[in-house]
Amino acid sequence: MKRGALGPLLAPVEKQLAQLKADSVNDRLWAHDPTLWTNDPAGQAEVKIRLGWLDLPNTSRELAKKVTVFAQEVKAAGIKKTLLLGMGGSSLGPEVMSLTFNLKPGTFAILDSTDPAQVAEAAKNFPPEETLYIVASKSGGTAETMSAFYYFWEQSGGDGSHFVAITDPDSNLEKLAKENGFRKVFFADSTVGGRYSALTAFGLVPAALQGIDTNKALDSAASMMKDVEDALFLGAVMGAAALNGRDKLTLVTDPAFESFGAWAEQLIAESTGKEGKGIVPVDGETLLAPEKYGDDRYFIYLRQDGERDDFVAQLKEANQPVLEIQTTDSYSLFKEFYRWEYATAIACHILGVNAFDQPNVEDAKIQARAQIDAYSQKGVLDEGKAAWEGENGKIYTNANLSEASLKSAFDAFLALGQEDDYVSIHAYLPRNEQTLVSLQKLRGAVQEKTGLATTLGFGPRFLHSTGQLHKGGANNGVFVQITTDAETDIDIPTQGMSFGTLERAQALGDYAALLTNGRRVLRVHLSSLGMLKELGN
Numbered sequence: 001m002k003r004g005a006l007g008p009l010l011a012p013v014e015k016q017l018a019q020l021k022a023d024s025v026n027d028r029l030w031a032h033d034p035t036l037w038t039n040d041p042a043g044q045a046e047v048k049i050r051l052g053w054l055d056l057p058n059t060s061r062e063l064a065k066k067v068t069v070f071a072q073e074v075k076a077a078g079i080k081k082t083l084l085l086g087m088g089g090s091s092l093g094p095e096v097m098s099l100t101f102n103l104k105p106g107t108f109a110i111l112d113s114t115d116p117a118q119v120a121e122a123a124k125n126f127p128p129e130e131t132l133y134i135v136a137s138k139s140g141g142t143a144e145t146m147s148a149f150y151y152f153w154e155q156s157g158g159d160g161s162h163f164v165a166i167t168d169p170d171s172n173l174e175k176l177a178k179e180n181g182f183r184k185v186f187f188a189d190s191t192v193g194g195r196y197s198a199l200t201a202f203g204l205v206p207a208a209l210q211g212i213d214t215n216k217a218l219d220s221a222a223s224m225m226k227d228v229e230d231a232l233f234l235g236a237v238m239g240a241a242a243l244n245g246r247d248k249l250t251l252v253t254d255p256a257f258e259s260f261g262a263w264a265e266q267l268i269a270e271s272t273g274k275e276g277k278g279i280v281p282v283d284g285e286t287l288l289a290p291e292k293y294g295d296d297r298y299f300i301y302l303r304q305d306g307e308r309d310d311f312v313a314q315l316k317e318a319n320q321p322v323l324e325i326q327t328t329d330s331y332s333l334f335k336e337f338y339r340w341e342y343a344t345a346i347a348c349h350i351l352g353v354n355a356f357d358q359p360n361v362e363d364a365k366i367q368a369r370a371q372i373d374a375y376s377q378k379g380v381l382d383e384g385k386a387a388w389e390g391e392n393g394k395i396y397t398n399a400n401l402s403e404a405s406l407k408s409a410f411d412a413f414l415a416l417g418q419e420d421d422y423v424s425i426h427a428y429l430p431r432n433e434q435t436l437v438s439l440q441k442l443r444g445a446v447q448e449k450t451g452l453a454t455t456l457g458f459g460p461r462f463l464h465s466t467g468q469l470h471k472g473g474a475n476n477g478v479f480v481q482i483t484t485d486a487e488t489d490i491d492i493p494t495q496g497m498s499f500g501t502l503e504r505a506q507a508l509g510d511y512a513a514l515l516t517n518g519r520r521v522l523r524v525h526l527s528s529l530g531m532l533k534e535l536g537n
Contacts, residue, residue: 009298009321012240016350017233025349026232030054037345038354050356052191053341056199057222059189063204064214070184071208074132079162082209083126084110085148086136086202088270088464089194090166092263093337094206099259101212101330108210112461114144114503116490117430119151128156132183132209134164136202138194140171143365144460147502150493153180166201193356195267198337213331220334224342231339235346237298237323242272242279242351246298246321247474248422248453250282252312253302257327257336258284260302264340265457266465271344271355273469279347280422280469280477282453286444287311290318294451296420302327302336360472363516364463368509375497381504383525392531393484396523398515406524410480410535413522417450417478424470426481428459428507429529438529439482442536452478460506467510471517479514479521483507484529 006013020026028036032054034047052059084094091110098108111122126133133152137145149163156162160181167173168188177185186201197203199221204214224231238249249268251261261283272279282297287308298321301312315322327336348355375381388395392406399416403409417423423446429435439456447454457466459481470477486500495502507523514521526532 005316005322005324006237007316007319007321009237009241009244009246012244013233013236016236016240020232020236020346025346026228029345036349037356040354043354043357047354047356049191050193050196052189053193053196053199054225056189056192057218057225057338060199060204060218061215063201064208064218067186067201067205067208067214070205071211074183074209077161079130079132080107081126081131082108082134082206083122083131083152084108084134084136084206085145085152086110086134086166087112087142087144087461088266089197090136090138090142090145090202092266092465093198093203094210096259096263097203097207097212097333098210100257100333101210103210108206111148112144112464113431113458114147114460114499114506115428115430116486116488116499116503118432119148119490119499120488121430121432123152123155128152128159128162132162132164134166134206134209135173135177136166137171137173138168138188138197138202140167140173140176143502146173147492147495147499150495151490151499154493164205166205195270196341198263199334203337216331217334220331221338224335224338228342231342232346234300234323234325234339234343235350238268238279238343238347239350241298241321242277242347245420246296247278247476248280248282248297250285250293250297250299250453251302252287252299252308254304254307256304256330257302257333260333260336263337267340267344269466269469269473270358270361271348272351272353273466273473274353274357274359275472276474277351277353278469278473279351280453280455280473281466282422282455284440284456285454286440286447288447290314290320292451293320294420294453297321297453299323300325304328304332358468360513360517361463361468363471363513364467364506364510366509367512367516368506371505371508372497372502375501375505381501381508383508386525391527392534393527394525396511396525398521406531407534407537410522410524411449413480413520414446414450414478416520417452421476421478422453422455423447423450423478423480424455424457424466426457426459426462426479426510428481428483428503431458431461435529438532442532445536446480459510460503463506463510470519471513475518477519479519481507481511481521481523482526482532483523484526
């Protein structure tokens with residue numbers, strides 16, 4: 001790890017490192033001291049049962065053997081594909097593994113959406129006769145995961161031999177799996193929270209099914225476990241930066257690790273974003289000239305082949321803080337999982353927040369359930385009153401806008417952003433290459449127009465990732481929610497509603513939760529996906 005390019009952050013980081021040493025933070029962390037994060041008795045009780053991740057490179061060894069044998073059994077049974085049904089910590093790690101190891105296309109995917117087009121695409125690519133479905137939910141009751149299960153269970157004709165569960169002991173999912181003859185039930189480590197679970201069954205079962213050597217993966221993580229000073233340093237940088245007005249952690253990666261940010265987003269945002277504080281992870285943003293960035297940024301470069309060296313050199317010349325982390329091969333991913341988990345726990349200590357709770361995540365779920373209850377009674381969702389309506393779509397907002405067109409209203413809302421704010425785009429749309437390209441163009445236009453940091457998340461996926469930061473972090477987010485009507489909808493078996501209805505209820509619930517927490521939010525309901533281009537022009 002190269003530490004010499006921190007520029008204006010160097011002195012604050014050195015001061016923070018000295019304080020961490022004086023307070024014996026490293027020793028206290030290994031001693032599972034909950035007072036590192038909270039003085040609240042209930043919060044301390046939660047911390048005490050959420051520190052099992054520290055020892056996973058050692059304690060997951062037996063599991064690694066079991067999942068390797070299981071993967072061989074699945075292969076021998078002629079099952080060629082794996083589709084993981086899960087959200088947040090249950091799916092992000094496995095997805096990053098598949099992309100980092102560059103697996104054969106079409107052999108592994110995750111479904112972490114209720115968008116009907118995305119469900120249909122997964123069903124097309126992962127037919128029951130050649131697919132193993134992993135139903136992954138720590139609680140055993142995650143709404144999106146169980147809705148997907150009901151659909152694929154019906155598609156399979158109730159063939160339990162094509163299903164595996166990963167869940168906590170004694171959950172409803174364990175009961176369901178045993179009653180329906182699932183091929184296997186793997187238990188999660190109950191002392192590890194979802195966003196710290198990449199080295200538990202949630203990560204290692206999919207890893208083995210992808211052909212990854214799980215023992216080698218744990219060896220990689222163990223190398224960081226034995227040398228946590230680098231992880232401690234990263235945590236000091238993250239914490240000191242946020243305390244000194246640089247709360248936008250901007251990830252720069254070489255192509256081999258470009259998917260890493262999707263996993264890091266959840267870990268950082270959900271751990272730090274609470275009590276009006278937080279670190280905003282910025283992933284996948286278009287790289288600009290250094291002078292285009294504000295003083296609210298710092299950059300972390302995950303380097304492998306040096307493809308971004310010229311850009312990073314320009315940042316250093318402009319006195320932007322940069323930390324470089326050198327990776328070697330795909331198995332470095334597991335070392336990074338451990339490094340960033342450790343660093344995030346340290347950063348939360350510095351910020352004075354509990355790294356292991358998520359007090360605002362339930363807000364959007366409560367609002368969405370209220371929408372679903374209303375739908376059950378009335379047969380329609382409560383969309384609210386549009387502030388503007390035209391052929392191209394509708395605008396819903398708590399801002400005082402009196403514009404004459406969709407584009408002008410959108411631009412007027414963006415103008416509410418102030419220095420050190422960020423713009424967060426929430427797309428309740430199918431997550432595919434075509435939509436992603438359109439949204440990245442829109443994101444780039446917003447970045448150019450406002451000069452602010454930008455983030456992009458697909459709903460409802462981001463609700464289990466960055467949603468905690470949006471509601472519980474600092475009130476420096478300008479939120480743009482994008483919805484449209486599904487071209488073709490799909491019923492959720494046994495649930496009395498469709499995937500499209502559930503997705504819209506989640507979008508409306510998220511919108512209401514943002515309003516309740518006093519956020520600036522604009523919902524753009526487009527008449528068609530083609531209208532994304534108009535917003536970005």
